[in-house]
Amino acid sequence: MKSILLGLFSxxxxxxxxxxxxxxxxxxxxxxxxxxxxxHLAHSADGFTWNAIDSKASFLKPVLSPDKLMRDxxxxxxxxxxxxxxxxxxxTQRGIGYASSPDxxxxxxxxxxxxxxxxxxxxxxxxxxxxxxxxxxxYMIYWATTITGTFPETQVQEDNAYNHRMYYVTxxxxxxxSDTKLLYxxxxxxxxxxxxxxxxxxxxFIKDETRVPAQxxxxxxxxxxxxxxxxxxxxxITGKYWAEGPTVTKxxxxxxxxxxxxxxxxxxxxxxxxxxxxxxxxxxxxxxKGLRHGTVFQVSKAELQKILSAK
Numbered sequence: 505m506k507s508i509l510l511g512l513f514s515x516x517x518x519x520x521x522x523x524x525x526x527x528x529x530x531x532x533x534x535x536x537x538x539x540x541x542x543x544h545l546a547h548s549a550d551g552f553t554w555n556a557i558d559s560k561a562s563f564l565k566p567v568l569s570p571d572k573l574m575r576d577x578x579x580x581x582x583x584x585x586x587x588x589x590x591x592x593x594x595x596t597q598r599g600i601g602y603a604s605s606p607d608x609x610x611x612x613x614x615x616x617x618x619x620x621x622x623x624x625x626x627x628x629x630x631x632x633x634x635x636x637x638x639x640x641x642x643y644m645i646y647w648a649t650t651i652t653g654t655f656p657e658t659q660v661q662e663d664n665a666y667n668h669r670m671y672y673v674t675x676x677x678x679x680x681x682s683d684t685k686l687l688y689x690x691x692x693x694x695x696x697x698x699x700x701x702x703x704x705x706x707x708x709f710i711k712d713e714t715r716v717p718a719q720x721x722x723x724x725x726x727x728x729x730x731x732x733x734x735x736x737x738x739x740x741i742t743g744k745y746w747a748e749g750p751t752v753t754k755x756x757x758x759x760x761x762x763x764x765x766x767x768x769x770x771x772x773x774x775x776x777x778x779x780x781x782x783x784x785x786x787x788x789x790x791x792x793k794g795l796r797h798g799t800v801f802q803v804s805k806a807e808l809q810k811i812l813s814a815k
Contacts, residue, residue, distance in 0.1 A: 529808050530753065531579075531608075532762075532791070534798030539575035539592070542566050545608065546792050547808055551755040551800075552785075556792035558815040563608060568601045568616045569593040576631040576749070578799045579608075582643070583636060588678065590617075590632040590645055598623065600632040600647060602678060607807065609814050619645070619673055619684050625652040627666070631749070631797065635699045635706075637674075637730040644730050646672035646687050648695035658693050663715040668695045670710070672731065690725070690737045698750050698799070699730065706730050707779070709750040709761060710737060720746035722763060724779060741774065741782045749797030762789070764797055771795060 532546040532554055542562035546554040566574035575592040582588045586604045593601045598620035605611045620626040632647035648668040659667040670688040673681040688694065688710065696711040705728045712719035721740035727733060742763065749764040758775040765772045765786075772786040803811075 527804050527806075528802045529805055530800055531803055531808070532751075532795070532798055532800050533577045533579045533589070534792075534795045535575050535577060535591075536794040536796060539566070539573040539796075542574045543577050543589070543591075544792075544795075544798075545811070546795065547812075551753065551760060552788050552790065554789075554791045554795075556795075557811060559792060561815070564589075564603065564611050564614075566591075566593065566601065566614070568614050569597045569599075571595065571597070574601065576797045578631075578633040579801055580634050580636065580799075581801065581803075583638075583641075588634055588643070590634055592630050592632065596628060598626045598629055598649075600629050600645070604678065608803075608811055615678070617645070617673075617681065619647065619681070620649050620671070622684065623649070623651055625654075626650070627652060630668070631696050633698055633799070635730060640674070640730070642674045642676045643678070644672050644674050644699075645681075646670055646697055646699070648697070655689070655693075658691070658714070660716045663693065663713070666713075667693050668713060670694060670697050674731070685731075687732060688725070688734050690734075692719070692737075694737075696748050696750060696797075698752060700752055702726065704728070706734075708734055709752060711748050711750070712737065712740070718746075720748070722747050722750050722761070741776075742772070743784065745772070747772065751799045753800045753802075760785075762791075762800060 530548045542565040545557045548554045566572045571594040577591045579589045588604045591601045599616050599618040602615045603611045627650040630648045650666045672687040675681045693713040695713045698709045708725045722742045723737040725734040745765050746767045747763045752761045760775050762773045771791045773789045774782045776782045
């Protein structure tokens with residue numbers, strides 16, 4: 505019976521996370537500035553035109569770390585129907601932030617998860633995300649870290665010697681966590697992974713952070729299991745601009761990836777039917793001014809109305 509229920513939940517995750525129903529809308533969690541004022545949300549009925557929800561006030565103000573930042577907020581709806589969020593708390597801390605909410609309005613106490621505190625030479629823990637694995641019935645939290653002295657073959661001074669790889673922990677309850685492990689070593693400096701279900705396996709969107717010679721683009725990789733191993737990275741799926749912070753959904757059956765064209769101070773988007781041929785649809789996307797790296801997820805129209813009424 506458990507395997508049947510997990511199979512049904514797997515189907516919900518793989519289809520429901522992307523295929524929009526007539527009763528759902530998209531939300532975009534994001535930060536502005538340096539992340540000092542906390543969580544912001546925007547909503548959209550079509551995935552192209554986005555409106556900020558009370559752009560002058562955040563939904564949750566950061567209290568963790570000396571820096572008190574809330575950058576790169578990633579929100580997913582868990583199997584418990586709660587919203588679970590992780591974020592970057594600092595430029596230099598060795599842990600990440602976590603909080604949960606039943607409605608995106610009332611939040612639990614903010615929790616510091618010390619995922620890299622055991623690594624004395626870890627310089628950072630950036631852009632964490634969460635993906636739920638229905639087969640293992642657990643969540644995987646993953647992020648980018650530079651550990652001084654590791655992977656020296658891809659370290660360059662032009663990037664201030666930052667040389668990231670992707671790491672992860674797993675948890676069933678966000679109270680106890682596995683040991684930290686290496687998730688992805690593609691042979692280049694990488695960051696900003698976002699992993700979604702794909703067929704019977706998993707699809708990773710990843711930023712190639714290589715500075716010399718410059719890449720700074722998005723690529724994809726595949727795995728049978730959420731924790732890997734993942735395939736070699738694809739050719740770039742983004743253009744000649746610098747891109748980061750991918751988040752993905754499906755619109756009318758098309759894979760749709762939003763990302764920050766950060767050197768151009770604007771957002772972009774690409775779409776594909778087959779994950780091979782990508783079309784730039786940036787001109788169709790309207791996002792709130794100042795929106796920075798976050799994630800797209802779905803809520804019901806009733807849930808959105810409750811949020812709008814409260815704000």
